[in-house]
Amino acid sequence: MKKIILAAASVACFGLSSAKAQNVNGFNLSAIKVEYIELKPIYNGGNTYIARIDYGQKFKRDKELNLRGDDGNDLLFNSQMDCLNKMKGYGYELFNTYTDQIDKDTSRPVYVLKRK
Numbered sequence: 001m002k003k004i005i006l007a008a009a010s011v012a013c014f015g016l017s018s019a020k021a022q023n024v025n026g027f028n029l030s031a032i033k034v035e036y037i038e039l040k041p042i043y044n045g046g047n048t049y050i051a052r053i054d055y056g057q058k059f060k061r062d063k064e065l066n067l068r069g070d071d072g073n074d075l076l077f078n079s080q081m082d083c084l085n086k087m088k089g090y091g092y093e094l095f096n097t098y099t100d101q102i103d104k105d106t107s108r109p110v111y112v113l114k115r116k
Contacts, residue, residue: 022075022090024053025064029090036095039087039111040065041080048076051083084111091116 022029032055040052052065059065066074067086077083084094092113099107 022070023068024055024066025057025059027057029053029067033115035115037087037092037113039083039113040100040108041077041083041111042108044074044076048078049080049083050074051077051086080109084113087113 024032034055036055038054040054041049042052044050051067052062053067054065069075075086077086093116094111095114096112098110098112100110101107
């Protein structure tokens with residue numbers, strides 16, 4: 001009986017160790033230990049948003065800043081507030097907000113988040 005329990009626990013640990021979490025440019029979001037990050041919710045069409053996260057990392061294309069799921073696809077959010085609430089679960093709280101001027105007539109909010 002002890003061997004069966006030990007085998008089941010080993011299988012469970014192995015399964016959990018290969019599980020991934022949300023990531024930005026290949027780095028696990030929960031493993032990023034910086035004090036401040038910028039969150040830019042980008043309208044994706046179809047009433048969804050993607051989250052771009054800048055924590056000071058190097059990147060070549062803006063898409064590398066997208067928050068991605070286990071499958072490597074961009075995570076989709078229902079609203080900008082949905083993005084903020086997701087980040088709260090990772091230990092960040094809203095610190096400041098400003099607008100990013102896209103072009104002459106368009107701007108979008110940028111949220112500066114601070115680790116709790």
